[in-house]
Amino acid sequence: xxxxxLRGLSYAYGEGELRRPVLRNVDLTVRTGEIVLLxxxxxxxxxxxxxxxxxxxxxxxxxxxxxxxxxxDATETARVRLRRRIGFIxxxxxxxxxxxxxxxxxxxLEQDGALGEAARLDRAGRLLGAVGLAxxxxxxxxxxxxxxxxxxxxxxxLAADPGLILADEPTAALDKASGQEVVQxxxxxxxxxxxxxxxxxxxxxxxxxxxxxxxxxxxxxxxSDTVPG
Amino acid sequence: xxxxxxxxxxxxxxxxxxxxxxxxxxxxPRRKGPGLLAATLLAVRLAWRQLRAEKARLxxxxxxxxxxxxxxxxxxxxxxxxxxxxxxxxxxxxGDLFLMHxxxxxxxxxxxxxxxxxxxxxxxxxxERAAPIYLAQSTWRNPVDGSRRTIQLIGVDVAAGVLDxxxxxxxxxxxxxxxTVAFDRSSRPEFxxxxxxxxxxxxxxxxxxxxxxxxxxxxxxIGPSFGADGNVVLSEVNFRRVVKERQVAAVDLVAVKxxxxxxxxxxxxxxxxxxxxxxxxxxxxxxxxHERRYWEEATPxxxxxxxxxxxxxxxxxxxxxxxxFSDIASHQKEYATLKAxxxxxxxxxxxxxxxxxxxxVAGFIPGLVLSWFLYGVVADATFLPLRLDLxxxxxxxxxxxxxxxxxxxxxxxxxxxxxxxxMF
Numbered sequence: 001x002x003x004x005x006l007r008g009l010s011y012a013y014g015e016g017e018l019r020r021p022v023l024r025n026v027d028l029t030v031r032t033g034e035i036v037l038l039x040x041x042x043x044x045x046x047x048x049x050x051x052x053x054x055x056x057x058x059x060x061x062x063x064x065x066x067x068x069x070x071x072x073d074a075t076e077t078a079r080v081r082l083r084r085r086i087g088f089i090x091x092x093x094x095x096x097x098x099x100x101x102x103x104x105x106x107x108x109l110e111q112d113g114a115l116g117e118a119a120r121l122d123r124a125g126r127l128l129g130a131v132g133l134a135x136x137x138x139x140x141x142x143x144x145x146x147x148x149x150x151x152x153x154x155x156x157x158l159a160a161d162p163g164l165i166l167a168d169e170p171t172a173a174l175d176k177a178s179g180q181e182v183v184q185x186x187x188x189x190x191x192x193x194x195x196x197x198x199x200x201x202x203x204x205x206x207x208x209x210x211x212x213x214x215x216x217x218x219x220x221x222x223x224s225d226t227v228p229g
Numbered sequence: 230x231x232x233x234x235x236x237x238x239x240x241x242x243x244x245x246x247x248x249x250x251x252x253x254x255x256x257x258p259r260r261k262g263p264g265l266l267a268a269t270l271l272a273v274r275l276a277w278r279q280l281r282a283e284k285a286r287l288x289x290x291x292x293x294x295x296x297x298x299x300x301x302x303x304x305x306x307x308x309x310x311x312x313x314x315x316x317x318x319x320x321x322x323x324g325d326l327f328l329m330h331x332x333x334x335x336x337x338x339x340x341x342x343x344x345x346x347x348x349x350x351x352x353x354x355x356x357e358r359a360a361p362i363y364l365a366q367s368t369w370r371n372p373v374d375g376s377r378r379t380i381q382l383i384g385v386d387v388a389a390g391v392l393d394x395x396x397x398x399x400x401x402x403x404x405x406x407x408x409t410v411a412f413d414r415s416s417r418p419e420f421x422x423x424x425x426x427x428x429x430x431x432x433x434x435x436x437x438x439x440x441x442x443x444x445x446x447x448x449x450x451i452g453p454s455f456g457a458d459g460n461v462v463l464s465e466v467n468f469r470r471v472v473k474e475r476q477v478a479a480v481d482l483v484a485v486k487x488x489x490x491x492x493x494x495x496x497x498x499x500x501x502x503x504x505x506x507x508x509x510x511x512x513x514x515x516x517x518x519h520e521r522r523y524w525e526e527a528t529p530x531x532x533x534x535x536x537x538x539x540x541x542x543x544x545x546x547x548x549x550x551x552x553x554f555s556d557i558a559s560h561q562k563e564y565a566t567l568k569a570x571x572x573x574x575x576x577x578x579x580x581x582x583x584x585x586x587x588x589x590v591a592g593f594i595p596g597l598v599l600s601w602f603l604y605g606v607v608a609d610a611t612f613l614p615l616r617l618d619l620x621x622x623x624x625x626x627x628x629x630x631x632x633x634x635x636x637x638x639x640x641x642x643x644x645x646x647x648x649x650x651x652m653f
Contacts, residue, residue: 084571094566098282
């Protein structure tokens with residue numbers, strides 16, 4: 001089973017005369033442990049595609065099987081449940097400012113009833129150590145640098161042991177060194193954990209981490225190139 | 230900045246590497262999630278962390294709830310004092326049943342009934358005693374500064390044991406003498422320093438009631454009400470001396486005492502059948518309720534206090550709603566992120582409601598303390614029986630809790646604007 005299998009996926013905003021298609025008959029498969037970079041000009045449909053795969057929107061047409069769950073006609077509850085198995089990394093990290101780094105990461109585990117409070121915090125601490133933030137666990141996001149915040153958001157995305165990570169411009173707000181650190185972290189993760197990563201980016205500095213680069217234009221996939229290892 | 234670990238040392242927490250668990254299965258496991266209670270506690274904790282992070286906003290929210298709390302406490306306190314003071318006199322009367330004219334709206338404004346009804350009541354074998362009570366208002370002249378003020382007169386057969394005011398029993402013999410009264414020590418100070426004068430002279434002092442010179446022979450304790458600022462108790466004969474226009478054959482109330490073991494409801498029914506329709510036969514509780522109903526329904530004052538409480542709650546609700554609404558608006562991104570992470574709308578609604586209920590508790594506790602202090606201040610100034618007991622505290626807490634919950638429910642609608650798809 002592949003983490004992402006899209007067949008004939010189409011999506012449009014608006015209705016009637018205002019209807020504007022943004023995705024047209026998209027087919028895409030992302031394999032376990034594969035890093036796929038999604039590129040293309042603004043308005044090409046990358047972000048909409050990411051939100052549909054992330055079960056953040058209701059589907060309109062086609063089939064999207066994500067982590068084994070069909071999203072077409074899926075209920076809101078089913079989509080909420082699926083989202084707990086996906087790691088999200090946002091451009092602006094979106095950490096909760098009133099929580100410490102450890103608490104932010106532990107938030108991703110609260111929906112998992114199997115872990116108690118102490119176990120959640122312990123695991124969050126180990127994850128922060130794994131992304132190079134040992135000693136920063138009890139700092140609030142305002143006390144961390146941009147790169148450190150993004151690493152916290154990577155740790156948060158990893159916390160629930162996801163089968164798929166969706167990242168939107170994770171390096172856009174970072175300097176070159178921090179950006180490199182974050183993408184290396186993601187690459188290491190994909191390879192060691194077998195996590196599929198779908199990454200939207202305009203950043204040419206990180207193209208080399210991909211297994212495959214998928215280019216989109218006008219709501220269609222126009223190119224899909226495997227990057228030689 | 231810390232270095233990123235090398236791949237071979239990465240993710241030491243990975244369970245399949247540490248032997249804690251086997252590698253993840255191809256098909257993702259179905260996660261059960263925390264139970265309802267555990268999830269609610271987590272939501273409330275998150276709400277508290279969010280509130281605590283913005284201290285100025287938290288302080289203004291608590292101040293809003295505190296304000297509403299004090300307003301409701303004071304209004305309900307005044308309302309309770311109104312009813313308690315109004316029924317204080319009736320509560321101190323000793324009788325199983327009472328005869329009253331049907332047109333009487335309240336004890337301070339009675340309609341007289343024929344005195345003969347008291348004798349007629351005695352015709353029932355289960356009636357042991359039927360004692361007339363006279364009620365009227367007259368003018369009291371302050372013995373120090375000469376100012377005049379309306380005072381409530383309560384005329385009874387002082388030896389009959391109809392009234393049970395503290396201090397009355399030792400004065401019975403003195404009150405049988407001509408032109409004597411017992412003065413209510415809890416009357417408003419505008420009637421004069423009667424207690425001090427009595428203590429100073431060590432005997433009766435002169436007073437003027439309804440242009441008649443009377444001797445105050447001692448002090449009793451009744452307390453002012455919204456209908457009377459002060460009270461005196463006097464014998465039937467002395468009452469008629471002061472209230473000259475009162476016909477001998479007319480009384481205001483008759484206190485009926487039944488023989489021990491008599492069924493009150495049956496006796497009430499028999500008295501109703503026996504007496505003509507120009508009297509009502511009421512139990513003491515019914516008489517209290519009648520008095521209370523007058524203040525509650527026939528005067529604007531009861532409504533004003535109830536309305537004041539409602540206004541306090543509405544103002545408090547608006548304040549809490551505004552705080553929660555702006556809190557959600559300013560944390561929209563965080564809420565949307567939580568939705569993206571798989572937190573349900575129901576969970577986030579519990580966060581907002583949790584915040585509302587934390588504010589209810591945090592505002593109520595100082596509100597209770599401040600109200601308790603203000604009750605003392607107001608009671609000292611007005612001599613009204615304001616009481617802050619457990620029942621009232623529970624009632625106000627329930628109202629504040631409901632107010633905050635409603636504000637939270639209204640604010641929850643704002644959560645719909647937090648769209649996780651907008652995070653990308």
